[in-house]
Amino acid sequence: MDYKNVLKLISENISSGLFIVNKEGIVVFYNQSANNLAGLNEENAIGKHMLEIFPKLTEETSTIIRALTTGEVIKNYVQNYYNYQRKLVTILSNTVPIYENGEIVGAIEIFSDVDQYKNINQNRYNKKQKGNIIEKAHYTIDEIVGVGQCVKDVKQKIKKIADSKSPVLVYGETGTGKELIVQSIHNLSQRCDNPFIAQNCAAIPGTLLESMLFGTTLGSFTGAKDSKGLIEAADGGTLFLDEINSMDIMLQAKLLRVLQEGHIRRIGENKTRFVDVRIITALNQNPYKAIEEGRLRSDLFYRLNVINFSLLPLRDRSEDLEVLSYHFLNEFNRSLDKNIKGFTNEVIEFFHSYNWPGNIRELRHSIEHAVNMTEKDIIAIEDLPKCVDINHKATDYLQENRGEEKNVIIINETLDEMMNEYERKIISKSLKQNDYNVVKTSKMLNIPRQTLYYKMKRLGIKADKSME
Ligand SMILES: Nc1ncnc2c1ncn2[C@@H]1O[C@H](COP(=O)(O)OP(=O)(O)OP(=O)(O)O)[C@@H](O)[C@H]1O
Ligand SMILES: [Mg+2]
Structure with a gap:
């Protein structure tokens, strides 16, 4: 070459x-x-x-x-x-x-060019923004839907702590509603008319994030004017630092100092500036695990975790499934100008048996897909999104790389793809063991017959010997 x-x-x-x-x-x-x-x-x-x-x-x-x-x-x-x-x-x-x-x-x-990063990041968080500064959180507490104890506790806690200045830490898997909760806290607080500034720590390299947070004083080599960081820009309001476990460990120490001292110093400046900012952080990994892995400083964690929200994954909140499903159905009926009445029992059963790796976000997208697809006034199992191609890819890869019985972990597939493949293997083997009798197989796997049918369809498994 x-x-x-x-x-x-x-x-x-x-x-x-x-x-x-x-x-x-x-x-x-x-x-x-x-x-x-x-x-x-x-x-x-x-x-x-x-x-x-x-x-x-x-x-x-x-x-x-x-x-x-x-x-x-x-x-x-x-x-x-x-x-x-x-x-x-x-x-x-x-x-x-x-x-x-x-x-x-x-x-x-x-x-x-650094400005290109700033725009990407800040656009993710809020629709209402002036220049580069995000000015308003759009979610409110009334948008938090659910009837189970978890949601009730969360809403009660938001009301109790909204006006406090103590730091808040929100932990939950992806799509469990962390952003919704953080914005609701800000909007219910006395700070609601002041800035709400959100920054994702994962998307930005360490030194750049430091200058974005603290601001810079331009040195002799530039001669330019000073620039304000996000902490100062959030003065009087709330600073939301998402994915805090991705923040550079040295920068975490500097953030801890801000929390302890209540003032900041722009990079390259000796002067200290007092700021009145409520800091809210979120992470989608168990904080204790993040500490163990050296991704989160324990001293910072204890300072941030004064008020804590730990959100359950959707698979452990089955009492909220139906109310959330109808909530999203109404939302998409309105926005897509449809009049769909509900879901078949099979869909509801499937919702209860599925493990929802993408949590509430995944449920919302599945319903949006179904509302677009259905030709009837009730959503059926075939209207839900399927991942046939992904399964094919995983299957082909497996066939090429191992004999049926070898226990190989495929590390170049996503967790979802690997889970699908694992599920496909268990179902295929159980069917074979039960001589392709679906009723017996569903009893053996302890899942409803309809759920088994749905899973077979989704995973491309046929109930006959031709699959062997
Ligand atoms: N309790 C709830 N009621 C209604 N909608 C919800 C609820 N929880 C989450 N959602 C919706 O689910 C979607 C994902 O929520 P959100 O963005 O807050 O999740 P997240 O935990 O911040 O996810 P990530 O870790 O991926 O950033 C949003 O559309 C949000 O409105
Ligand atoms: Mg989020």
Whole structure:
């Protein structure tokens, strides 16, 4: 393979900027995305020294010169600078020295536009936003549906603690309603007219998240004005940090300090600023397990876990299944302009037997799918979404890679796919054992006959010997 050509192709097709300099710091390679970010074209850059292109930088502040002179690898570094066209840009860069025969012969810098991350993240959380700041939570406590004890307790607790400033930690599997609860707390509190700022910690590299949370003071190399972080932006309101177990462990220590001291310091600044922010965090992994795995600092956990919501998965809340199903049916009847009356008994039975890995979100999507698909005024089992293709994929893979009896764990499939395959295997074997009698098999597996039929259909299993 011609690696020069490959490098050219990569550099032309990535959205990140790419600089390569020789050992003197002279630019020898420079891609289109770098043109856009640095505000300059290739003819102007090639053959020039880095400090000539960025006159505000110095030998100390330029990461590429640093990598060149010290041999340091500089990862996820956030920099603010005025580009060649005097436009202020914030970039996240990774810089590595190039070694040949043990000597540094140049350096590479790959960098991307930080604002692009900010927008993706914040758009996920709220529809009402001004510029980059999310201003309002849209869910309220009345939207929390359910008749079981878990939902009753949650609603009562929200009412009790909404006005307190104590930190809250919400734990629950994906789709169990964590966001719904967090926003409801904010909307019921006296802070409801102040900002609600949500940030997912998983989507952002550590150093960038730090500057987003704490804000930055631009150093001598930039000359630009200060920028406020999300903690300050949430002053008077609520800061929701989702997937806290994905936050860099060093940053967790800094967050703990904010919680203990009640003030922050922007990066590169000596001055402290007092903030009045309620911090709510969420995670979809058991917090004790996260601590054990070293993903969550125990001191931070105890500080965050002053008020705690632990949400049950949908499979353990069967008392809420029907009321939630009808709630979503009404919602989609309205939005899709339909008039579907309900569900067959078989559907309800299936809902009770299914394990709902995606929890309430999955139930909602299944009902949306069914409302779109049905041609009658009642939802039947065949209107629910099926995953036939996924099963085929898992089956093919299995057949290619093992004999029937070997116990192989397929790690390149999703958990759902593996569970489906496991279920398919158990059902097929039980059917064979019962001479393909569905009634006997359903008794043996202790599930209703209709549920077994549904599962067989979903998993592509036929009740005859041709499957052997
Ligand atoms: N008790 C409930 N009543 C009505 N709708 C609910 C309830 N719980 C969750 N939902 C709905 O389920 C969907 C998923 O909820 P939400 O986004 O709050 O889950 P989550 O726990 O934050 O999930 P993730 O961990 O994937 O971010 C949303 O559409 C939400 O409105
Ligand atoms: Mg969520």
